[in-house]
Amino acid sequence: MRHIALMVVCLVAYDVACAQVRTLPTREEIDxxxxxxxxxxxxxxxxxxxNTINVGEVDSSESITVSFTLRNNTNQSIAITxxxxxxxxxxxxxxxxxxxxxxxxxxxxxxNPAGRIGEFEQMVYVYTSLDEHxxxxxxxxxxxxxxxxxxxxxxxxxxxxxLSRTTVTLDGVKVGAxxxxxxxxxxxGDSDITLGATTTIEGLQFKATPATLRPGKEGEITISYTxxxxxxxxxxxxxxxxxxxxxxxxxxxxxTIKR
Numbered sequence: 259m260r261h262i263a264l265m266v267v268c269l270v271a272y273d274v275a276c277a278q279v280r281t282l283p284t285r286e287e288i289d290x291x292x293x294x295x296x297x298x299x300x301x302x303x304x305x306x307x308x309n310t311i312n313v314g315e316v317d318s319s320e321s322i323t324v325s326f327t328l329r330n331n332t333n334q335s336i337a338i339t340x341x342x343x344x345x346x347x348x349x350x351x352x353x354x355x356x357x358x359x360x361x362x363x364x365x366x367x368x369x370n371p372a373g374r375i376g377e378f379e380q381m382v383y384v385y386t387s388l389d390e391h392x393x394x395x396x397x398x399x400x401x402x403x404x405x406x407x408x409x410x411x412x413x414x415x416x417x418x419x420x421l422s423r424t425t426v427t428l429d430g431v432k433v434g435a436x437x438x439x440x441x442x443x444x445x446x447g448d449s450d451i452t453l454g455a456t457t458t459i460e461g462l463q464f465k466a467t468p469a470t471l472r473p474g475k476e477g478e479i480t481i482s483y484t485x486x487x488x489x490x491x492x493x494x495x496x497x498x499x500x501x502x503x504x505x506x507x508x509x510x511x512x513x514t515i516k517r
Contacts (some may be wrong), residue, residue, distance in 0.1 A: 292344055293381065296396060300388035304357065304395055308457065313401035318371045318410065323351075326365045326397050328384065330357040340385035343367065348380045348399065371403040373409065378403060392462050408474065409444045417503035418421045418447025419471075421479075428483045429516035441479040441511070445471040455497040455511075461485045462513070464497055483515055 280308045296302070307327040316322050330336050338354045349368045357363060367382055375493050377399040383393035412420035422442040443466075445451045450473070453466035463482045480499070493515040498506055 270282075293412070294383060294393055297392035297394050300386060300392070300394040302394060303330065303334075303336055303388050304328055304338065304384060304386050305331055306397055307385075307398065308396055310398040310400065313369070313399065315402050315404050316369070316371050318373070318403050318405040319407060321368050321370045323366055323368050324399050326382075327362055327368075328357070328365055328395070330359055333359040336357065337387040338384060339387055339453060340383075341365070341392070342383045342385070342393075344381045344383075346486075347371070347374060348382065350382060357473040360417045365397070367399065369399060369401075372411065373410070374403050375405055376403060394471035407446075409446055409476075412442060412444050414447075415504075416499055416509045418445060419451055419453070419499070419502040419504075420444040420446050424510065425514075426481045427514045427516065428481070428509055429514075431483060431485055431488065431515060431517060433485055433488055436482050436484040438480055438482040441481070442476060443471065444476040445473050448473050452501045454500040456500075457495070457497055459483075459493065459495050459515075462495070462497075479511075481511070481513060488517055489515060 305328070308331060311324050311326070313322055313324060318496075335356055335358045337356045341350045341352065341354060343350055347370045349370070350365070351368060352363070352365045355363065366383070369380065371378070377400070379398060382397040382399070384395040384397065386394040388394055389411065407452040409420045412422050414421040414424050420443060426439045426441070428437040428439060451471045452469060453471065461484045463481070463484075465480045466477060467480065468477050495513050495515070497511045497513065499509040499511060502509060
């Protein structure tokens with residue numbers, strides 16, 4: 259009986275494992291979700307005057323608005339039920355609406371190229387009441403993202419100061435031991451930047467290396483914590499960086515200290 263019970267358990271485990279394997283989507287299924295095939299029953303009752311727009315070269319620091327004209331080529335009213343883009347970098351600003359026979363509308367989308375250097379191709383899929391499952395029309399936006407930014411890897415800004423991040427977590431702290439985290443910084447301005455900061459948390463220190471950051475140069479900020487006694491609970495605090503031209507709320511490094 260013990261062997262039979264063990265076989266039953268093994269068979270159940272095998273069936274569960276197989277079921278889990280079967281539920282994993284294939285590459286083709288994933289691609290079909292991201293890039294669905296156009297409807298075979300909608301007969302493209304809603305069509306774009308131009309399905310593809312190449313915006314050429316786009317600077318990574320500037321968003322660009324692209325406009326398509328959609329036209330109802332039938333004599334019946336057709337509802338646009340959904341407008342889906344293939345990337346979070348492509349924001350569709352036009353709401354869904356009903357197009358009456360022969361009517362046209364402008365569809366606008368904003369492409370945000372930040373952090374996306376190189377050639378790109380993104381799509382917008384137009385779903386209509388002609389087919390609730392498959393898109394009626396596909397719109398394509400393409401181009402090339404370039405940059406004049408000398409520090410594209412440092413995405414955060416405090417005036418002319420660029421930073422790799424603005425949050426720091428110091429965990430596993432122990433009495434008498436120092437926990438440190440570093441932030442890469444750069445001076446994207448035309449004048450020297452001498453950084454500093456003050457804190458009310460005993461044992462928390464801020465250090466900039468070099469102390470004065472020259473234009474076009476990189477350095478680092480080191481946040482250190484050396485407790486004389488363990489905190490009773492996690493500490494959430496912030497340092498306000500001095501020496502860069504930005505409002506105080508824009509010069510904050512948020513710090514979490516964990517035991």
